[in-house]
Amino acid sequence: MMRLLLAISLLISWPLQGQVRFVPNAGQWPAHVQHRVDVRGGGVQVEGAGWTCWQWAPAAVCSEEQPAAGLSTASDEHHGGPKKGILWSARWIEAHTTGSAWERGEVQADKLNYYLSDDQTLWQEGLQAASVIMHENLWPGVDVRWRGTRSGNAKFAFDVQPGADPSQIAWQYDGVTPEHRADGSLQLVHPLHHEASGFHAQLGTPLVLQYGAEGSLEFVDAHYVLEENTVRIALGPYDTSRKLVIDPEIAFSTFAGSTGDNFGTTASNGPDGSLVGGTVAFAPGYPTTPDAVQTTMGVFDDGISHVALTVFSPDGTSLLYSTYIGGSNADIPHSLAYNENWGNIVLFGTTGSSDFPVTPGTYQTALAQGPSSEITIYGVDVQPNGVDCFLLTLSGTDFTLDASTYFGGSGIDGINSATGLRANFGDHYRGQVDIGPEGSIWIATTTTSTDLSMPGSPAHAGSFDALLAGFSADLTDLLCGRTLGGSGDDAAYSIEVAPDNTFGALGNLDIVVGGGTMSGNMPFPGGGIQPAPAGGTEGWVARMTAGSDNLTVQFGTYHGLAEYDQVYFVQRDATGRPYAFGQARTGMPILGDVYANPGSGQYITCFFEDLSDIAWQTTIGTESGTIDISPTAFLISDCDQVYISGWGGQTNATGGTSAVAGSTTSGLPTTDSPFQSSTDGSDFYLAVLAPNAADLVYATFFGGQFANEHVDGGSSRFDPNGTVYQAVCAGCGSMDDFPSTDNAWSPTNPSPNCNMGVFKFELGKLNADIDIDGPDQFCQGDEVQFENLTVGPAAFTWSFGDATFSNEIAPLHLYGLNGTFEVEVIAEDTTGCLAPDTAYVTVTVAPNADPQIEPIDPLCLGDDLQLQGSGNGALTWSPPNGLSATDTANPVANPTTTTTYTLTDETLCGTATTTTTIEVIDMATSTSGDTQICLGDVAPLSIESPLPGAPDWTYTWFPPTGLSDPFAPNPMASPAVSTTYEITVSTPEGCTREHEITVGVVPSAPGGNVYPAVNLCEGQSTPLNAADGSSWVWSPTTGLSNPASQNPWANPTESTTYTVSITNLCGTGTDEVAVNLIFPQANTSPGGWVCAGEPFAISASGGVAYQWVPGALVGQPNAAETTVITETSQTFTAYVTDPDGCVASAEVTVNVWPRPTVEAGPDQRNEWMEPTFLYGSVSGAPVDSLWWTPANPLSCSDCLIPEVIFQEDGVFTLNVLDTNGCRSADMVEVAFLYPLYVPSGFSPDADGINDGWRPEGHWLNGAGTYIQGLPNNSILPGYKVEVWDRWGTVIWSSEDPRAYWTGGVGGPGTAAGTTSIGKGRHLAPPGVYTWRVRFPTSKGIEVRTGKVTLIR
Secondary structure, three states: OEEEEEEEEEEOOOOOOOOOOEEEOOOOOOOOEEEEEEEOOEEEEEEOOEEEEEEEEOHHHHOOOOOHHHOEEEEOOOOOOEEEEEEEEEEEOOOOOOOOOOEEEEEOOOOEEEOOOOOHHHOEEEEOOEEEEEEEEEEOOEEEEEEEOOOOOEEEEEEEOOOOOHHHOEEEEEOOEEEEOOOOOEEEEOOOOEHHHOEEEEEOOOOEEEEOOOOOEEEEOEEEEEEOOEEEEEEOOOOOOOOEEOOOOOOOEEEOOOOOOEEEEEEEEOHHHOEEEEEEEOOOOOOOOOOOOEOOOOOOOOOOOEEEEEEEOOOOOOEEEEEEEOOOOOEEEEEEEEOOOOOEEEEEEEEOOOOOOOOOOOOOOOOOOOOOEEEOOOOOEEEOOOOEEEEEEEEOOOOOEEEEEEEOOOOOEOOOOOOOOOOOOOHHHOOEEEEOHHHOEEEEEEEOOOOOOOOOOOOOOOOOEEEEEEEOOOOOOEEEEEEEOOOOOEEEEEEEOOOOOOOOOOOOEEEEEEEEEOOOOOOOOOOOOOOOOOOOOEEEEEEEEEEOOEEEEEEEEEEOOOOOEEEEEEEEOOOOOEEEEEEEOOOOOOEOOOOOOOOOOEEEEEEOOOOOOEEEEEEEOOOOOOOOOEEEEEEEOOOOOEEEEEEOOHHHHHHOOHHHOOOOOOOOOOOOOOOOOOOOOOOEEEEEEOHHHOOEEEEEEEOOOOOOOEOOOOOOEEOOOOEEEEEEEEOOOOOOOOOOOOOOOOOOOOOOOOEEEEEEEEOOOOEOOEEEOOOOEEEOOOEEEEEEOOEOOOEEEEEOOOOOEEOOOOOEEEOOOOEEEEEEEEEEOOOOOOOOEEEEEEEEEEOOOOOEEOOOOOEEOOOOEEOOEEOOOEEEEEOOOOEOOOOOOOOEEOOOOOEEEEEEEEEOOEEEEEEEEEOEEOOOOEEOOOEEEEOOOOEEOOEEOOOOOOOOOEEEEEOOOOEOOOOOOOOEEOOOOOEEEEEEEEOOOOOEEEEEEEEEEEOOOOOOOEEEEEEEEOOOOEEOOOOOOOEEEEEOOOOEOOOOOOOOEEOOOOOEEEEEEEEEOOEEEEEEEEEEEEOOOOEEOOOEEEEOOOEEEEEEEOOOEEEEEOHHHEOOOOOOEEEEEOOOOEEEEEEEEOOOOOEEEEEEEEEEEOOOEEEOOOOEEEEOOOOOEOOOEEEOOOEEEEEEEOOOOEOOOOOOOOEEOOOOOEEEEEEEEEOOOOEEEEEEEEEEEOOOEOOOEEOOOOOOOOOOEOOEOOOEOOOOOEOOOOOOOOOOOOOEEEEEOOOOOEEEEEOOOOOOEOOEEOOOOOOOOOOOOOOOOEEOOOEEEEEEEEEEEOOEEEEEEEEEEEOO
């Protein structure tokens, strides 16, 4: 099948309408009409034989002198007024237009009603529109399909089945003339079209494609063929057996995601980089979070508007919080602010709702009754009680509503309805909120109220006055406020308050405000640069001091020219200089060395601090003398960079006043590498100027290619880092072309008309980004082309990693070396304000193979050397003989014979080899060895070689002292002292061998030494020392380990003097040493007997230090006198150290009597009055005495088995003392359970004797209260007593074991001494009654029954 899709674009300067939907004709229109659809700038009427289009002419066309007969009249407005239009039509040629109904697809769920005349037969209700309609076989094998486009237009498509003839497709225009355009589309020309005003029509280029065998798309050449007003389509080659498709539509910024119509008005930065957006909602469906202030709004009549507020995550992928806020009338958000030090979000707006959600205790909790007012943001919405300002704060942590208040009087507050001041579309809802020190909240707006309670405020001067006010952070107090104006209309749009006391603290705070005026007598003090207005609508700027209950103008000035001018935003730099961002038709003068677009309608002015002069001033725009954009945000950064944001285009040009009639973004200047270089004329414009406006650092457009992005009056905000947080009325006409980021919360617009769009654009940050345009790896000699993807204005410094540099944007570089190079680019803000950013990329250059081996010397046999190889790739050596490795550049070589090695270098660019030969020299020399001589004697030295007499070998002996020839191979040696000679043997090839020979010199015969005496503890040993020699003989030999050694160990049993005979090369002599033996002493106290666990004193003597073992049982193990405690007999050893450090030991034995073993018997729990005995027992040593405590309740206290006479619960202790005086004790616990006793009769006659009856048991004592250890005095678990009459009726019962039955029916009763337990309802007659009692025992719950006689 082949499909041709052709879009009809009716291009005019009217705002976009709702979603493109095809409404069926059910009798509400003439019979030839089958479907109608509203499209961008007009509509299409689908008929059986073709279609008819109508177009509405924009205001610019209607204001010109056009032929009246060509224009029809209707009415429409943005989001109003008379409109004029034209009609034209087209008819299918030779088509089958009868006998086939339209098929409808994507039918809408909502119902449409039509009441188009007073003829009720034409009224139709409940119609459902469709997004797609299709007519089959309009020509044989060719179907036609109509649908809407994302740009708000309609398009028709042709589905050509396999084998069908597409040349039969043709249609003829009536009322317009088709003409070819360069891009392949058709311009449909009407005499009244006015292309300069955007009023024209066209048919999109035919884009033809076929589905391939595996679903791929293959494009087919296609173009229009014109025969006067007839249009056909010519195709290039294609496969007639396969489908052919023509489809020109391709199905952090984000939409809010509402399914209901809403207009974005204000935005601000929020906590942690989040974006807070405010919008006006006109229908249900706005997304809210579960913790919202209001998750739904029930009042959505036509034109009723409500605030919706959303906090987007920093990356725009999710909603952190979203809520409706409003009441039963209109609510409009104007301005948002956030300050991270205070931590709360503040929203300022206007409401006509008397039930707006305010919080208790705030400044004004009720709507002030004012005159009936109109809100015209969406049609005309009458506010019967007038309108007030509102302010509210949300927590920056959990977004709960912290405070909310009204602020207003009997007039209109917060709505700028003054003719001449409301110039831009949406200027009705201008105004700004800012956050000052200590979280104070400040607003700039307008009012007609004359009764606002603001101490110190001057009287209301004109119809509309500027209104300025500051509130405490919790909105409970008005810090100060005033109106500002003259006899004309005045408005304040912007206020700037430093949040950190930079320009004063609360009570003496310096603020800057700006706005517009039509008054010639604004109350400014003298000294301002412009004391009088130059035209009708003039901007103004003022510096004011906010004190307690007063706002005083310190400095003020008009700012403007003869034509329209207004100040929309004010800011200050770090030095306190005020700045203004505003509009001036015909442009402001250019002052200073600044970047400028002379004659442009947007200006930025930097004033002196006292507003007495201008430091510099510039304009930015299209240089057309008209207003281009409506300002929405303004910032002077910490380093004086200037940031601006605004929107322009069709909505402002047609929805604003004549002052801004030329509004457009087309022709605005952009910089290199902008985010968006082109515009459809209705977009946002973002720009950054260098400090003092020295240059345009960065400028870009932002917006979709079809919808007219705009703002309905509110303001947005930059954060201190230059990131703009912007709210947009986006996608109007159900468009999806608003630019969205990856994973955006809502990349499309699900609303039938407009949706709040928001974007967060980091203008104050450089983002360096580079890449390589080419392969991952290059060969030596290839050029490398770098790509520069950096976002933001910058100058670049490239470092290529090879000590070369460049300042080009995207350089082409040739590397003279091979290797891996880290390429660095540093992007620097040309103004020096933004922090530089650095990016890196790695370049790999693979060189040609080039193996190299460094020269080597001959190698002595047995030695090794390290080969030094190099190359540009993988290196290998061969043969492997004598090499430590073959795959490294520098292996160690140790061949045994002369060997030639080959080095191979292999790279991506080839392979090469080189060789080297190692000559091996056999040089194995040896020496005659070490020797000794007597002083004055001579010893021969020699070096032996495997090549005796080898020519040209050299010998060098060092030191030469005592040698006959230090260069001879065999010199004679006679040194005066023992000497080690170093000998170096060298060959002509450079091989060397080094040896050492030591000649020991003995100066004389030994002997004659008497060594210091050695003090030795008994039982120890010590080494003896003797002079050097060749042999030693010690005498006496007693106690020596080896009498023939130089240093034997001596262990004598008594003091001994030892001599040693020493022989050396020069003779024999004798040395002597004395060993003095020391005998230490240790004494201990006698042992004895002690009871187990009792202390026993012990002592030792004979030394200066002591150590008792085992120490764990000794009180002070290092004391001479101490005590021990042990449970068993134990021998303790005392180690005694004398003054010479010698140690002796002695023992003392402590014998232990065991304690007697005592058992007091098992614990007992017996029934009361049951005989009870204690069963004690004793074992061990004979008993001296025993006794029980306490003794009073027992039959005997000194016997082992006493009887418990007084039966009360208690603990008894058996104490025993044996004949050794050792004592032990044990305890036993005895408890008693008292039995149940039930009296058999009682006489309740109030004589105080036997007046009450109850069961008595172990749970009670004689006083009728609980005994110790049982529950509280009202509950005994399981207890219940009942009394039954003879008919089996329970007449009295109780679960309280204290209760008495006193003969009452329905009890409980009372008796003397039973406190307040009451009588029954009446008395029971005398007689015999049955009782039943349940009670707990040691064996569980028991039940007993019996009889009781009631006697009266």
